[in-house]
Amino acid sequence: MAAILSNYKIPQLTYGSPSVMNNKSQAVFFQWMFPSRNYHYTGILQLLLHFRWTxxxxIYLHVQSAEEFVHSALPIFSRNGICFDFIERFPKVASSNNVAEVMEKGMGLYNIAMKSTVNVLVVHGEIQSMMILRMLLYFSKFENRLVKKKVWIMTAQMEFTSVAFQRDWDLDSIHGAISLAIHSEEMLGFQEFLHRRNPRQQMEDGFIKDFWKDTFKCWFHDSDLDMRAEKICTGEETLENLPGSVFEMSMTGHSYSVYNAVYAVAHAVDAMHSSKLRQRRVVDGENWKLNRSPWQLHHFLRSISFNNSVGEDISFDHNGELLARFDIINWVAFSNKSFLRVKIGRINPKAPPEKVFNICEDAIVWPSGFNQVRPLSLCNDLCRSGYSRMKKEGEAFCCYDCLQCPDGKVSNHEDMDDCFPCPEDHYPNKDQDSCITKIISFLSYEETLGIGLAISAFSLSFITVLVFGIFIKYQHTPIVKANNWHLTCTLLISLLLSFLCALLFIGRPEKLLCLLRQTAFSIIFSLAVSCVLAKTATVVLAFMATKPGSSIRNWVGKRVTNCILLSSSLIQATVCTVWLATSPPFPDFDMHSMTEEIVLECNEGSVAMFYCALGFLGFLVVVSFTVAFLARKLPDSFNEAKFITFSMLVFCSVWLSFVPTYLSTKGKYMVAVEVFSILSSSAGLLVCIFFPKLYIMMLKPELNNREHLLRRKKGTT
Known part of the structure; x- marks a missing residue:
């Protein structure tokens, strides 16, 4: 009908779903009392995305508009993360002869829908689709078929309607369904208008009499039909007593569209008659009036704009489509075969982007099978926080497995495509679903480890001072004089500074502290080892000088010791000076070595200079150990060679074990290992070199005399 009338250029207004025009010339003469189908489909998509029904x-009807929905709209759904378990078409009712075939195919479609794991079904159809859908759901109960509750989402074209034999069916199948509907308002006087409808008063309306007979199951005396009805139509029957499944007293979206369509034509006709074309014009001295043709009304329909009786603006866009919004309707069914349409939201294309889609989720009544809990419709359960999605091969893109995030990464939302690393100053929690701020860590005086090392450093420093005091008291005794008093003082002072140097490694790293740490350690330890080397060298030279005619006698004394001390200290000081001048140590944050901590440390600056300083110190240690080892068999009363050898052995053992321990620890524990190595190696020198002499001075004073030493010397010779 629409295609035929468009050939005669007759303007048409369709109040239901917009027809699909085969060419633009047909569409020119159409006005749709229906918003753009793009807004319609976008609304359904936003509804699905809002509830995360992916x-x-x-299911769609065998009509052209539904075919267009499948081929043009569903790909857009897919691009937005919606995937489909099935896309099936309603069986087409060609004639009454294929009803059995239609029902058979319909039951096959029903089985597909019920066996599917989806909980949400989108139905695209026309008014009659509701009748077919109700038939499929109703007859399935009598064939012992699987019945599962689903959320039906219906397009705005689908209005509730039923045939005579469906009036006594329950409406449980549509309970909780959601549909889009053309926005409508209750019109003042509409209810009174319905109350006045009566076949006795509207005799010229043949339709109302047929409607009355079918609806109230009665017959008129003047009816040509047989008298199989139970009662006679009196005309006193009232529409408001009918259940909603038979007749709705409220104004539906279609009724509202009809109302606006009639007024649109009225306003267009009025505008056409009041236009300048109505004016009489004189042509060749004669008056004439322009005759109107139906196609001339089209221009006025396209440009018409008016407010209806409820104040809503009615106008059309350049495509002849109504500029209006959609209501989101929740269908609530009752046991008395009535139902209620509840507006739960809207889709308003004229609103700002963030307000186009609006819904009140708390007002929704879900199908009874979901216990008033929002249904989920997913191919699989959501991946919880701490997991990410991994696609299943050969299945739809929204079917996936959940994999736990790898170490160092988190996912803080459900269903994330991938996990992400925390910022540098954060770390993943145990469940890998959030990031926790790292604490700043350094070896401080406020923790047990730092306090213990500091007390050890002060205790060893005190012991060194005590030893120094005892040696000062006994400096004139033979055992002290025999081992070079000045070197002894220098060594004790360097050991005292070594113990105090350990305190530089405890506390919050600051710029000045970082400059002093490694350089002070390198210079002080070089001085201490140089003293040990000088002591050993002095003893060796002294015994070599006792040989008749030896020229080494000129080197015995302070010349050798001063040369060793000054050269060693000067070389190490030069290395440290160059280090500080080129790339000095500085405070730095180590974000990566510790998972839960940010290590505040002293960065060495130039790694090459750092290893040069340590390398020179190691060289001194090796030389001292070698010389002491070669001199270990010299008379014990005159030298410390055996004790120096043992002390160097302890010193080397500490620092050799330090290397793997240092490399295997992280954060503040690396600093603690270095402090412990400094204290233990210095304590080894103190104990091995000075405690044997303290034993003689404090507990065996009779051995601390010249005669005993000479006797030992003579006996050894």
Whole structure:
């Protein structure tokens, strides 16, 4: 009908779903009392995305508009993360002869829908689709077929309607369904208008009499039909007593569209008659009036704009489509075969982007099978926080497995495509679903480890001072004089500074502290080892000088010791000076070595200079150990060679074990290992070199005399 009338250029207004025009010339003469189907489909998509229903089924009617929905709209759904378990078409009712075939195919479609894991089904159809859908759901109960509750999402074209034999069916199948509907308002006087409808008063309306007979199951005396009805139509029957499944007293979206369509034509006709074309014009001295043709009304329909009786603006866009919004309707069914349409939201294309889609989720009544809990419709359960999605091969893109995030990464939302690393100053929690701020860590005086090392450093420093005091008291005794008093003082002072140097490694690293740490350690330890080397060298030279005619006698004394001390200290000081001048140590944050901590440390600056300083110190240690080892068999009363050898052995053992321990620890524990190595190696020198002499001075004073030493010397010779 629409295609035929468009050939005669007759303007048409369709109040239901917009027809699909095969060419633009047909569309020119159409006005749709229906918003753009793009807004319609976008609304359904936004509804699905809002509830995160990404796994759905689609059933559509065998009409051109539904075919367009499948081929043009569903790909857009897919690009937005919606995938489909099935897309099936309603069986087409060609004539009454294929009803059995239609029902058979319909039951096959029903089985597909019920066996599917989807909980949401989108139905695209026309008014009659509701009748077919109700038939499929109703007859399935009598064939012992699987019945599962689903959320039906219906397009705005689908209005509730039923045939005579469906009036006594329950409406449980549509309970909780959601549909889009053309926005409508209750019109003042509409209810009174319905109350006045009566076949006795509207005799010229043949339709109302047929409607009355079918609806109230009665017959008129003047009816040509047989008298199989139970009662006679009196005309006193009232529409408001009918259940909603038979007749709705409220104004539906279609009724509202009809109302606006009639007024649109009225306003267009009025505008046409009041236009300048109505004026009489004189042509060749004669008056004439322009005759109107139906196609001339089209221009006025396209440009018409008016406010209806409820104040809503009615106008059309350049495509002849109504500029209006959609209501989101929740269908609530009752046991008395009535139902209620509840507006739960809207889709308003004229609103700002963030307000186009609006819904009140708390007002929704879900199908009874979901216990008033929002249904999920997913191919699989959501991946919880701490997991990410991994696609299943050969299945729809929204079907996936959940993999736990790898170490160092988190996912803080459900269903994330991938995990992400925390910022540098954060770390993943145990469940890997959030990031926790790292604490700043350094070896401080406020923790047990730092306090213990500091007390050890002060205790060893005190012991060194005590030893120094005892040696000062006994400096004139033979055992002290025999081992070079000045070197002894220098060594004790360097050991005292070594113990105090350990305190530089405890506390919050600051710029000045970082400059002093490694350089002070390198210079002080070089001085201490140089003293040990000088002591050993002095003893060796002294015994070599006792040989008749030896020229080494000139080197015995302070010349050798001063040369060793000054050269060693000067070389190490030069290395440290160059280090500080080129790339000095500085405070730095180590974000990566510790998982839960940010290590505040002293960065060495130039790694090459750092290893040069340590390398020279190691060289001194090796030389001292070698010389002491070669001199270990010299008379014990005159030298410390055996004790120096043992002390160097302890010193080397400490620092050799330090290397793997240092490399295997992280954060503040690396600093603690270095402090412990400094204290233990210095304590080894103190104990091995000075405690044997303290034993003689304090507990065996009779051995600390010249005669005993000479006797030992003579006996050894």
């Amino acid at each position: 796994w759905i089924g689609v």
